[in-house]
Amino acid sequence: MREVLVIGGGVAGLQAAVFTAKAGVDTLVLDGGEPLVCSTDKIQNLVTRERIAGDEIIDTGQTRVRSFGGEIEDATVTAVSRDDDPGPFTVTSESGETYTGEMLIIAAADKFAFLEPLSDELAFTDGREGEFAMDSHIETDEANRATTNVYVAGLANTWEYQTSVAIGDGAKAAINLISDRRDEAYIDHDW
Numbered sequence: 001m002r003e004v005l006v007i008g009g010g011v012a013g014l015q016a017a018v019f020t021a022k023a024g025v026d027t028l029v030l031d032g033g034e035p036l037v038c039s040t041d042k043i044q045n046l047v048t049r050e051r052i053a054g055d056e057i058i059d060t061g062q063t064r065v066r067s068f069g070g071e072i073e074d075a076t077v078t079a080v081s082r083d084d085d086p087g088p089f090t091v092t093s094e095s096g097e098t099y100t101g102e103m104l105i106i107a108a109a110d111k112f113a114f115l116e117p118l119s120d121e122l123a124f125t126d127g128r129e130g131e132f133a134m135d136s137h138i139e140t141d142e143a144n145r146a147t148t149n150v151y152v153a154g155l156a157n158t159w160e161y162q163t164s165v166a167i168g169d170g171a172k173a174a175i176n177l178i179s180d181r182r183d184e185a186y187i188d189h190d191w
Contacts, residue, residue: 002028004177005091005101007077007114012154013107014061015170016177019188020105021070023178028099029065030091032076032108080104081117086148102149103181105173106138109155121147143180144173151177 004020006013009031021027042053062072075093082089091099106115115122115138123139123146138152146152153173154166178186 001088002026002099002101003181004028004103004105005030005089005099006105006107007080007091008032008105008107008109008154008156009058009062009072010107010109010154010166011057011061012156012166012170012173013105014058014065015167016105016107016151016153016174017065017070017072018061018068019171019174020178021065021068022188023174023186024069025178025181027065027070028101029070029072030075030077030093030099031072032074032094075099077108077114079114079117085121089149103151103177104149105151105153105170105177106146106156107153107170107173112136112138112156118147118150122150143176144169145176145180 003026006017006027006029009029013029017027017029040053065072075095075097077091078094079092080089087102089101089104091101112124124136125139127135127137137158138146138156140146140152140157144151144153144157151173153170157169158165175186175188
């Protein structure tokens, strides 16, 4: 049983996992393939660099997650379910492997067929038109919470398909998850 399962190993999922792992939350990222950000080699909208390739961001993010004790597995998620609210969740991969977690962060830029078993708990909204836009997004509250113990980040949550937006949204989802878990505002300052 993991404390948090992050579904999606792109920038939003990795940023969320950096925060949860650094906070000491047992974190496993389930990465189903090459993230959308890897399709570019010249991301220029980040304040930290003039230019950076998407695959460099992913490599750095994976290294950071692991440095804080988080784990990453290659696994394409095909189903997410839970027997009762508040959980735990059972996540099934394409290979038939199952994972159990108390909380989820959904950061997959994909179709949401794998969420069908949770359809009575989740609401969706139509996406916007655009080259990288998704058909729908999972509705959340202001804390990126979709339902009990389910948080959503990146393109799963918003139509703004910018790397910096996805990174920030991953951080926001994780901070709110940690805050809810601890029942107090979580603040992470590096000193």
